[in-house]
Amino acid sequence: MHRPDTLDEAVELLSTVDNPMVYGGGTAIQILIKQGILFADNFVDLAGIPGLREITPGAGVLTVGPMVSVRRMETDQRVRAHAPLAAEAYHQVANPRVRNTASAGGNIAHGDYRLDPPTALLVLDATVLASSVRGTREIPVREFFVDFQETAIEHDELVSGIRIPAQPPGAGRFVKNSSLGENDWPCASASVLVTGSTMHIGLGAVAPTPRYVACDATGLDDQGAVDAALAAIEPELDPIPDVRGGVAYKRRLARATVEDAVRAAWKDLQHA
Ligand SMILES: Cc1cc2nc3c(=O)[nH]c(=O)nc-3n(C[C@H](O)[C@H](O)[C@H](O)COP(=O)(O)OP(=O)(O)OC[C@H]3O[C@@H](n4cnc5c(N)ncnc54)[C@H](O)[C@@H]3O)c2cc1C
Structure with missing residues (x-):
């Protein structure tokens, strides 16, 4: 397990080590390992990188760090006021134990067709920030889910944020x-x-x-x-x-x- 101290270190690892895999909250990874479905030589754990648990307000947009927990997406007053529909979808993920550990970045990156939060992120026209050694690009959630268990994230990229526009009147x-x-x-x-x-x-x-x-x-x-x-x-x-x-x-x-x-x-x- 690699435990980088910075985002730069994390993306550097993703582009240099063999068969890397980003480790968010680990709720999906742990199950897939136990089921014998998942093998990765080098996990890159984001837990120790400062700033990845921030929720940052901007002009009409909240930027959510990838390690913000699903539980916080459900309870944070800024998220609830800014995009109540998203807060409700995060609230309905699994159970409190999973929500406390799972991360917002890991949730969307997991790419499962059954995920709850993406339904809200799709209608709100949110975007995903994807970072690698080449820099950061912004992917509309509407273009993020490419195929069964496949997202637009490249193998050497990680989700470094989710940008959620304010829920419009209606x-x-x-x-x-x-x-x-x-x-x-x-x-x-x-x-x-x-x-x-x-x-x-x-x-x-x-x-x-x-x-x-x-x-x-x-x-x-x-x-x-x-x-x-x-x-x-x-x-x-x-x-x-x-x-x-x-x-x-x-x-x-x-x-x-x-x-x-x-x-x-x-x-x-x-x-x-
Ligand atoms: C019992 C159970 C019930 C569940 N029920 C629901 C449900 O009802 N609704 C729902 O929506 N979800 C459900 N989930 C899924 C849950 O939401 C995911 O397990 C969780 O969101 C994944 O987040 P994590 O941070 O733990 O990801 P991890 O387990 O750490 O990672 C999952 C995947 O995402 C990748 N990843 C993680 N973080 C990043 C990142 N920042 N950048 C790029 N890739 C990354 C990992 O490499 C891995 O491929 C359930 C899970 C469990 C265990």
Whole structure:
């Protein structure tokens, strides 16, 4: 295990040592090692690098350090005021034990199609900062999830931040449905953000990658909005059958999850 003191040292290690792997909170890594799925010669632990646990406000944007815990994303007052939809999605990750240890950077870098927070980051149009010895680039979350368990992060890059724009006026709702138990991975999750005349929808667990769609919501009542949302998500639904459900069940649950999120958002709009 390498324990660099600076970000420069960390990215230098990623470009020089054999078969490196960034170590965030370790919640996913530890399980994959125990399952005999994961082998890495050189873990690069980010825990000792000062500054990576900072949440930094900027002009309409919060920059979240990669080692900020999922628990803090759920509870930090600045996150809750700036992007309540994101705070709610982080709040619904697993259980308090996992949330205390898992990091925001590790969560998104993990690239799992079932992750909850990316659904909110997609609709909020957040970006990921990716650093390497070549410098830092900014990747829209909408371009981050490339394929099953594959992200836009290169092998010698690490997630050095997540930039979250302020949640715009309107209504935002996150809904998660699990089939094996309350704290389990979702079988379907959805973030819906209605702002101006546009409805943004982020989907988790219903396809090999988190998905984003948007549709026009001009003049729609709640039923019209549900119909528009269901039509918009239909081409994106490509669930992977597993112990949590088959394809038909997951498609049905995806539709029900989106419908619940849309109806809740519309109710909020009416009471705003
Ligand atoms: C029991 C259990 C239940 C769960 N349920 C849910 C759930 O309901 N919803 C949900 O969203 N998630 C769920 N998770 C997943 C959880 O969110 C992830 O395990 C966690 O977010 C990963 O964060 P970590 O910091 O522990 O990452 P790690 O385990 O340290 O790393 C995970 C992956 O990300 C890479 N990585 C870590 N940090 C960085 C970085 N800064 N830059 C580049 N790569 C990096 C690692 O190399 C590794 O490939 C669950 C996990 C467990 C163990």
